Amino acid sequence: MSSPMSLSARGTASSGSAEAASMQRREARRRGPAWVRRIVRSERDEPNLDHVRRIGARFLGLGFIGYPIVSPTNIAMSGSITASWWIPLSIVMSVVPGLALFLASFRDGTRWLEPLSICLWICYLVTVALWFVAWDGTTIVGADDVGQWMIAFCGMPAMVLMLVDPRLSAAGLVTCSLLGHMSQQVGRFGQLTRDLGFEEIWSIAFTAVFLAVVLVAIRTARSLDETQEVTYHRAAVAAAATAREVEKARFDAIVHDRVIASLLAVREGTPDERLAVQARSALDELVRMPAQEGGAVSRAETLRRIRSAAAGISERIEVRVFGDSVSGTAASGQDASGGRRRGGIRSRSSRPWWRR
Numbered sequence: 001m002s003s004p005m006s007l008s009a010r011g012t013a014s015s016g017s018a019e020a021a022s023m024q025r026r027e028a029r030r031r032g033p034a035w036v037r038r039i040v041r042s043e044r045d046e047p048n049l050d051h052v053r054r055i056g057a058r059f060l061g062l063g064f065i066g067y068p069i070v071s072p073t074n075i076a077m078s079g080s081i082t083a084s085w086w087i088p089l090s091i092v093m094s095v096v097p098g099l100a101l102f103l104a105s106f107r108d109g110t111r112w113l114e115p116l117s118i119c120l121w122i123c124y125l126v127t128v129a130l131w132f133v134a135w136d137g138t139t140i141v142g143a144d145d146v147g148q149w150m151i152a153f154c155g156m157p158a159m160v161l162m163l164v165d166p167r168l169s170a171a172g173l174v175t176c177s178l179l180g181h182m183s184q185q186v187g188r189f190g191q192l193t194r195d196l197g198f199e200e201i202w203s204i205a206f207t208a209v210f211l212a213v214v215l216v217a218i219r220t221a222r223s224l225d226e227t228q229e230v231t232y233h234r235a236a237v238a239a240a241a242t243a244r245e246v247e248k249a250r251f252d253a254i255v256h257d258r259v260i261a262s263l264l265a266v267r268e269g270t271p272d273e274r275l276a277v278q279a280r281s282a283l284d285e286l287v288r289m290p291a292q293e294g295g296a297v298s299r300a301e302t303l304r305r306i307r308s309a310a311a312g313i314s315e316r317i318e319v320r321v322f323g324d325s326v327s328g329t330a331a332s333g334q335d336a337s338g339g340r341r342r343g344g345i346r347s348r349s350s351r352p353w354w355r356r
Contacts, residue, residue, distance in 0.1 A: 057105045057163060068094055071149055077147070078148055081136055082131060089130065093123045094124075101116050117160040121161060128180055139187060146184070148183040154181075154207075155177065155211075157172045
C-alpha cells in the first residue's frame with residue numbers, strides 16, 4: 001500500500017513532466033512548422049557570411065520560380081506581340097536558373113554562388129535581347145499593358161549579384177534595367193521615347209533600396225565573422241595563459257616539495273642512498289614537465305647552474321652527482337628553479353654548521 005508521501009511525489013513528477021511537454025509544444029508552435037525552419041535556418045557549422053548568402057540565394061531563387069506563376073496576365077500580353085517561341089523560352093530562362101539557385105543553396109559553402117549568379121544575369125540579358133527578335137512589329141493598346149513581362153523583375157539579377165560583389169551588382173542593375181525598359185517602350189510605342197531615361201533612373205532608384213538591404217546584411221555578417229574570430233583568438237590566448245599558470249603552479253609545487261626537500265636533507269659525510277634516490281626522482285619529475293619556449297637544457301648545463309647557485313651562497317658547499325644522468329630539462333624550468341635552489345641552499349647555509 002502506497003503512502004500519501006509517495007503518491008504526492010508521483011503526482012508532482014507527473015505534473016512537472018506534463019508542464020514541460022506543454023512548454024515544448026508552445027515553443028514548437030511559436031517557432032513555426034519544421035519545414036519552414038529548415039528553409040530559413042541551418043544546422044551547419046559555417047561562417048555567418050556563407051549562411052546569409054545561402055539563405056538570400058534561396059529566397060531569390062524562389063522569386064525567379066514564382067514570377068511566372070503570378071504573372072499569367074502579363075505573359076499573355078507579351079505573347080500577343082511576340083512570336084510563339086519566345087514565351088516558353090522566357091519562362092524556362094526564368095525558372096531553370098532560379099531552380100538551380102534554390103537547389104544549390106542547400107549545398108555546403110558558397111563557391112557555386114558566383115558562377116550561378118553570373119549565369120542568371122546572362123540568361124536574363126539573352127532572353128530580353130531575344131525579345132527584339134521575336135517582336136512582330138505590333139504594339140500593345142492599353143496604357144497599363146505590358147509588352148515584355150520580364151520587366152517586372154529586372155532588378156532581381158542585380159540582387160543575386162549583390163550577394164557576390166557590389167560592382168557586379170551595379171553593372172547588372174544598369175544593363176538589365178536598360179535593356180528591359182527599352183523592350184518595354186518598343187512594345188508599347190513601337191520606338192524609344194524621351195521617357196526612357198526617366199524610367200531607367202526610377203527603376204534603378206527603386207531597386208537600389210533592396211540592394212542596400214542586401215549589402216547591409218552581407219556587411220553585418222562579415223563583421224560578425226570578424227568579431228567572432230577575434231573573440232575566439234582572445235579566448236585561445238586566455239586559455240593558453242591559464243594552462244601556463246597551471247603548469248607553473250605544478251612546477252612550483254614540485255620544486256618546493258621535491259627539490260628543496262632533497263637539498264634540505266643533505267648532511268655532511270657520505271650521502272645516504274635514499275637521498276640519492278629521492279634527488280633522482282625529483283630530477284625525473286622535472287624532466288617530465290612539458291618543455292617551454294627555451295627548449296631543453298643538457299645535464300652538464302643543469303649541473304653547472306646548480307653549482308653556480310651553490311657557489312653564490314658559499315664556497316664550502318660541494319655538489320656531487322650520483323646515479324644515472326638526466327638527459328635534459330626545460331630551460332625556463334631551470335631558470336625558475338635556480339632561485340628556489342638558491343633559497344634552499346641559503347636556508348641551509350644560514351643554519352649553524354653543527355646543524356647542517
